[in-house]
Structures are given as C-alpha cells and as structure tokens.
Amino acid sequence: MQVSGLKNSKFFFIFSLVLISLLSFKANDDKTIIVSKDGKGNFTTIQQAIDAVEDGTSVRTKIIIKPGTYREKVTVSAAKSPIILIGEKAENTILVYGDHASKQSAEGKNIGTTGSSTLFIFSDNFSAKNITFQNDAGPVGQAVAVLTTGDKIAFENCKFIGFQDTLYLKGAQDLQDQSKVSRNYFKNCYIEGTTDYIFGAGTAVFENCTIYSKNNASYATAASTPQGNQFGFVFINCNLIGNAAPNSVYLGRPWRPFAKTVYINCAIDSTIKKEGWHNWSKPEAEKTTFYAEYNSTGAGADPSKRVPWSHQLTKEQAKKYTAKNILSGKDNWNFTKSFK
Numbered sequence: 001m002q003v004s005g006l007k008n009s010k011f012f013f014i015f016s017l018v019l020i021s022l023l024s025f026k027a028n029d030d031k032t033i034i035v036s037k038d039g040k041g042n043f044t045t046i047q048q049a050i051d052a053v054e055d056g057t058s059v060r061t062k063i064i065i066k067p068g069t070y071r072e073k074v075t076v077s078a079a080k081s082p083i084i085l086i087g088e089k090a091e092n093t094i095l096v097y098g099d100h101a102s103k104q105s106a107e108g109k110n111i112g113t114t115g116s117s118t119l120f121i122f123s124d125n126f127s128a129k130n131i132t133f134q135n136d137a138g139p140v141g142q143a144v145a146v147l148t149t150g151d152k153i154a155f156e157n158c159k160f161i162g163f164q165d166t167l168y169l170k171g172a173q174d175l176q177d178q179s180k181v182s183r184n185y186f187k188n189c190y191i192e193g194t195t196d197y198i199f200g201a202g203t204a205v206f207e208n209c210t211i212y213s214k215n216n217a218s219y220a221t222a223a224s225t226p227q228g229n230q231f232g233f234v235f236i237n238c239n240l241i242g243n244a245a246p247n248s249v250y251l252g253r254p255w256r257p258f259a260k261t262v263y264i265n266c267a268i269d270s271t272i273k274k275e276g277w278h279n280w281s282k283p284e285a286e287k288t289t290f291y292a293e294y295n296s297t298g299a300g301a302d303p304s305k306r307v308p309w310s311h312q313l314t315k316e317q318a319k320k321y322t323a324k325n326i327l328s329g330k331d332n333w334n335f336t337k338s339f340k
Helices: 002-027 045-052 283-287 323-327 337-340
Strands: 029-036 061-065 068-071 075-076 083-087 093-097 120-123 126-129 132-135 145-147 155-156 159-161 165-168 183-186 190-193 195-200 202-208 210-213 220-222 233-236 241-244 261-266 290-294
Touching: 029 045, 045 061, 045 075, 126 337, 155 337, 183 323, 183 337, 190 195, 202 323, 220 261
Parallel strands: 029 061, 061 083, 068 093, 075 120, 083 126, 093 132, 120 145, 126 155, 132 159, 145 165, 155 183, 159 190, 165 195, 183 202, 190 210, 195 220, 202 233, 210 241, 233 261, 261 290
Antiparallel strands: none
16 A cells, blocks of 8 residues: 555655746746738737737737838837747848938927937847848938847847948946947858948847948948956957958947957958057057957958957967856856847
C-alpha cells in the first residue's frame, strides 16, 4: 500500500511539473497580429496593431506586416511590451511618411527634427526585420525616418531611407540624466542619406551594413555620445558606398564634444574624404572626441591622410569592438535572439 501510494505521489509530482512547464511555455509564447492593407488581417494600419499591444507584460507580440506601402506616422510608446515587426522583404514592405523639421504644427510652430520622424520607438525590447523605413520629404532639411530612445532595439534586413538626419538614435539626448542606456543593433541593414544621416546619443552597432552617401552628401554620422560612455557608434564589416562626388563626405563630425565613432574592418569607397573626420568648427572637440578605424580598406581608406586627432587602432585595441562586448551590458542582453 505504502509503495503504491509513493509511486502515485511521484507520478502526480512529475505530471504536475510537466503540466506547469507546458502552461508556462504557452504563457510565454508570442502573440501574433497581422496587418494587411486589403483588410484580410487583424488591422489595416501599423499604428492600430501597435495600439493593440498590451502594456507592461513580458509576452512579446509578433506583428506580421503584409506587403504594401503604409503611409503613416507610427509611435511605439514607452509602456509597450516587447514587439517584433516582420515584413516579407524590405523591398515590398514599406513604412513611409514625409514630415520635416520646418513643417508647421497645429499651433503654428515648427515640429522640429524630433517631431519629423516616421517611426518613434520609445519602448524597450523592440525589433524589426525585412522592412523599409522611409522619410520621403526630400532634401528639405532635417527629416527623420526612425527615432529610438528605448533600450535593446534591433533591426535585421531593414532599409532606412532619407536625406538629412535619416536615423536618429536619440537615446539620452535631451535628458538631464545622461546615464540612460539606449542600445541599438543593426544587422545586414541599408542606411542612406546626405547630412548627419546617422546621429544621436545612443550606443549602436552596425554589423554587415551598407552605408550609402547620396548625391550632395556631406557627413555620414554625427554622434553625441554622453560623456563617460565607452561606446558610441561602431561599424563592423560594413560597406561605405554612394553616388556622392569623390572625396566629398566625412566619416563623422561631433554633434556633442564626447562623440565616439569607430569603423572596424570596413570597406570605404572614394566618396569619403581623405581626412576622414571633421571637428564641426569646434577645435576643442578634437581633444574630447574618439574617432577611430581598424583595418579600413578601399579608395577612401588611406590612414596617412586622416586628421591627426583621429586614431588607427592596433589589433589588440580592436578586439574590444565586438557586438557582444558593446551591447551585452549588465543584463547580458542576447541581441541575436531579437529576431527569432
């Protein structure tokens, strides 16, 4: 009797564990929302799908965006739970709007650079793949395609299209507390623009990306890295190309004095100026910025012509510039899981 009772209790215990495990797996499974312009999904706009995402839970919502051009401004509020946007491919799944900094608001004021964005990402744990994000205002000044202030943001196989100020990694830009963490990861992405088209205070790694300087381009990056941050923008195994005139585009200039921008194993074409970097007419910034390269190749990569206040890293120094080392952080963020 006792033996039988013991077996039964063991069986019940194991069965309970299995059941709890299955329920827990189900509870943590992604929710799915489908966006389709033809009305065959849950919603016809991306913003409607974002609004339907629950606030403040750990369950991720997968938003499948069917092919189409979605002309809308989209805001992902800070309260939103983890989200992944998935398009079919960047060429046929497009989010676009055409605001620009000098456009007037309802109150008769300029909406400014920040207000011009097509997509605002204020939440943490946001990712997207196979989508084009565009601002099609044209060459009319600052016109942002994507703005991020959240942490643990990741993009794969995405395109960012614009002219001036295409990609705004805002981070702690306007915060009194500059210690707010804002990590961004870009894998196999395409980013194009003319002036300061990758800019802001966030930390970002661009891995195997194409950085395209359009006709009349001038500056690829304008970092505003907060003082004390070890990393700003880091480009790893990227291609810098474009149809800008030869020797006309700087690798970067400092929006704020402690700007950090580093290129590791990048192919740099002739559009990039021989001197590489500009001080934004702030000579004192030459002492506080950190602009560096390691193993740059191509017609625009002659280290002997670079400005003397930039750096050519040694092999040993370059070792710390890995996506994992830059982005893991205190919480050991596994950014590779963002796309799964």
